[in-house]
Amino acid sequence: MSADDLQHPIKRARGLGSAQSGVGHWWTQRVTAAALVVLAIWFVILVLGLLHADYASARAAVARPWNALLLIAFVVTAFWHAVLGLQVVIEDYVHTRWKEVSLLVAIKFLAALGALASVLAVLRIALGA
Amino acid sequence: MADTRRPLSPHLQVYRWQVQMVTSILHRVTGVALAIGTLLIVAGLLSLASSEQSFAQFKALLGSPVGMLLMFGWSWALFYHLCNGIRHLVQDTGAGYAIPQFVRSSWLSVIASLLLVIATWAWVLMAGGAS
Numbered sequence: 717m718s719a720d721d722l723q724h725p726i727k728r729a730r731g732l733g734s735a736q737s738g739v740g741h742w743w744t745q746r747v748t749a750a751a752l753v754v755l756a757i758w759f760v761i762l763v764l765g766l767l768h769a770d771y772a773s774a775r776a777a778v779a780r781p782w783n784a785l786l787l788i789a790f791v792v793t794a795f796w797h798a799v800l801g802l803q804v805v806i807e808d809y810v811h812t813r814w815k816e817v818s819l820l821v822a823i824k825f826l827a828a829l830g831a832l833a834s835v836l837a838v839l840r841i842a843l844g845a
Numbered sequence: 846m847a848d849t850r851r852p853l854s855p856h857l858q859v860y861r862w863q864v865q866m867v868t869s870i871l872h873r874v875t876g877v878a879l880a881i882g883t884l885l886i887v888a889g890l891l892s893l894a895s896s897e898q899s900f901a902q903f904k905a906l907l908g909s910p911v912g913m914l915l916m917f918g919w920s921w922a923l924f925y926h927l928c929n930g931i932r933h934l935v936q937d938t939g940a941g942y943a944i945p946q947f948v949r950s951s952w953l954s955v956i957a958s959l960l961l962v963i964a965t966w967a968w969v970l971m972a973g974g975a976s
Binding site: 748750760764768775787791795798833838 | 848873876877879880883884886887890891894897899900920923927930931933934937965968969972973
């Protein structure tokens with residue numbers, strides 16, 4: 717801080733806060749949670765409807781446009797919400813910096829791979845590939 | 846540990862157990878479990894996209910005793926995290942922080958999640974069991 721900086725230190729902590737990301741994490745966690753309330757209930761109903769479905773009818777159900785769309789939305793939102801939640805758990809309990817950072821990056825890689833693999837699978841089924 | 850001389854708090858072992866503690870801890874535990882459980886959904890979708898044979902293997906895995914236990918645990922974790930998550934969203938508006946309301950909504954999350962899991966599995970059994 718230079719001598720002619722009249723800004724009070726608390727001013728720097730407010731607004732976007734010391735991490736400079738503001739309430740982005742908190743808010744995104746809530747928005748994905750709200751989406752998942754609807755999507756998770758829909759997913760449970762979809763799975764219950766497919767209990768005794770054979771391979772062909774299960775594929776046909778996933779291939780229906782609305783089901784394919786909502787499935788992709790569900791899986792991507794679920795992984796997104798999971799990363800935000802796991803991040804907080806790791807930050808709370810892993811106190812060795814290199815382990816913490818490695819885990820934070822690892823869960824992001826895993827979640828991205830999981831989400832992409834699911835999207836690809838749904839697209840393959842929906843497009844009949 | 847960066848600096849173990851810092852004061853450590855809260856001392857969980859000296860607290861009397863209260864339902865609010867249980868719901869808070871369970872929310873984390875079920876959240877982590879669900880994050881891992883999401884990989885089951887990925888496995889299911891991949892097997893469905895791949896071949897009839899691999900989908901049959903996936904269904905056999907879920908139908909095995911271990912698979913059924915996983916599915917039962919996953920369904921309860923989902924319903925609990927869902928109910929308690931809605932409770933947290935309501936509390937994020939600033940509502941329900943008076944202690945009696947807080948305790949009541951904690952119990953509501955637990956009981957509603959149990960009712961939902963019982964209703965779901967009753968429906969599965971009536972539909973002729975999971976296979």
